[in-house]
Amino acid sequence: MRAGWSLLLLVAACAPQPAPVTGEQAQAGGSCDAAAVQQFVGQTADTAAPTALRLTGAKTLRRYATGDMLTMDYRADRLNIETDANGRIVKLTCG
Numbered sequence: 001m002r003a004g005w006s007l008l009l010l011v012a013a014c015a016p017q018p019a020p021v022t023g024e025q026a027q028a029g030g031s032c033d034a035a036a037v038q039q040f041v042g043q044t045a046d047t048a049a050p051t052a053l054r055l056t057g058a059k060t061l062r063r064y065a066t067g068d069m070l071t072m073d074y075r076a077d078r079l080n081i082e083t084d085a086n087g088r089i090v091k092l093t094c095g
Contacts, residue, residue: 031077032058032094040092045083052092053079066090 058079
C-alpha cells in the first residue's frame with residue numbers, strides 16, 4: 001500500500017501547471033483582470049486583498065503561500081494571491 005501512495009505522489013508532482021492568465025485573456029473569457037493589480041506585489045495580502053479583488057473585477061479570491069498545494073480547477077472569476085512566509089504578495093493571477 002505504501003508503494004501505491006508513493007506512486008500517486010510522484011504522478012501528482014509531475015502534473016502540468018496551468019499558465020497564468022493575462023489581462024487580455026481574462027477580459028475575453030472571464031471577469032478578472034490581474035494586470036490591474038500588479039502594483040500590490042510586495043505589499044501585505046491582509047491590507048491589499050480587498051482592494052485588489054475590487055480592482056480586478058473578480059468575484060472570488062484564493063490566497064495561498066508559495067509551495068501550498070492547490071486544486072487545479074480554473075475559474076475565470078477568481079483572483080489568486082500568492083504570498084511569501086511573511087504574508088507579502090509575490091504574485092497575482094486570475095484563474
